[in-house]
Amino acid sequence: MDRPLLVSPSILAADFARLGDEVRAIDEGGADWIHIDVMDGHFVPNISFGFPVIEAIRPVTAKTFDVHLMIAPVDRYLEAFAKAGADLITVHAEAGPHLDRSLQAIRAMGKKAGVSLNPATPASVLKHVLDRLDLILVMTVNPGFGGQAFIPAMLDKIAEVKHMVRGRNIDIEVDGGITRANAADVARAGANVLVAGSAVFKAKSYAEEIRAIKTAATSIAV
Ligand code: DX5
Numbered sequence: 001m002d003r004p005l006l007v008s009p010s011i012l013a014a015d016f017a018r019l020g021d022e023v024r025a026i027d028e029g030g031a032d033w034i035h036i037d038v039m040d041g042h043f044v045p046n047i048s049f050g051f052p053v054i055e056a057i058r059p060v061t062a063k064t065f066d067v068h069l070m071i072a073p074v075d076r077y078l079e080a081f082a083k084a085g086a087d088l089i090t091v092h093a094e095a096g097p098h099l100d101r102s103l104q105a106i107r108a109m110g111k112k113a114g115v116s117l118n119p120a121t122p123a124s125v126l127k128h129v130l131d132r133l134d135l136i137l138v139m140t141v142n143p144g145f146g147g148q149a150f151i152p153a154m155l156d157k158i159a160e161v162k163h164m165v166r167g168r169n170i171d172i173e174v175d176g177g178i179t180r181a182n183a184a185d186v187a188r189a190g191a192n193v194l195v196a197g198s199a200v201f202k203a204k205s206y207a208e209e210i211r212a213i214k215t216a217a218t219s220i221a222v
């Protein structure tokens with residue numbers, strides 16, 4: 001079962017002084033989803049932005065808000081992110097003591113639920129929560145910063161996750177260091193949602209870069 005190939009530009013790399021315009025530009029440039037990185041300075045060594053920023057950009061686009069929460073403990077904030085406009089909420093496997101409960105809480109609010117795996121986190125943590133998942137995010141860098149180098153060892157994990165979810169309605173997303181140069185590799189391994197921050201926002205034309213990543217990823221013979 002082939003899933004559609006989607007590109008989800010990360011606004012972490014956008015010009016925050018013009019954030020609304022930047023979101024509009026990636027929307028018009030062909031972004032499938034909008035990837036929104038929330039960092040708490042505790043789970044990851046960086047702080048980005050929170051609910052008011054998500055609320056502020058919600059009216060700008062109808063595209064899916066793919067909210068990647070790099071915060072712990074996460075449970076107490078799930079409702080606020082749902083209310084701020086998230087469509088899909090991804091938590092890290094280590095973001096609380098009860099992953100299954102977090103996923104139930106997200107779905108109970110009518111939102112899609114994802115789990116993110118740090119580079120050192122094994123895919124096996126997902127084995128018993130697959131029924132509660134809409135998406136698995138395989139981090140291809142250590143979370144916390146944009147502009148880091150892709151970790152090639154994650155290709156094996158993507159393939160492992162792909163094997164694990166076979167037959168299920170679950171997207172496999174990759175995040176960190178994704179460019180037009182490695183898009184085919186991650187797609188071949190099994191990813192169908194590609195996050196790209198620096199690659200898109202440092203490009204002269206967002207539309208051309210999004211198209212190039214998508215073309216590279218869809219050009220593979222699976
Ligand atoms: C990293 C974030 C990523 C980041 C990706 O912690 O989760 O979404 O914005 O940025 P690039 O594509 O520049 O690696």
Ligand code: ZN
Pocket residue numbers: 010035036037068175195
């Ligand atoms: Zn992210």
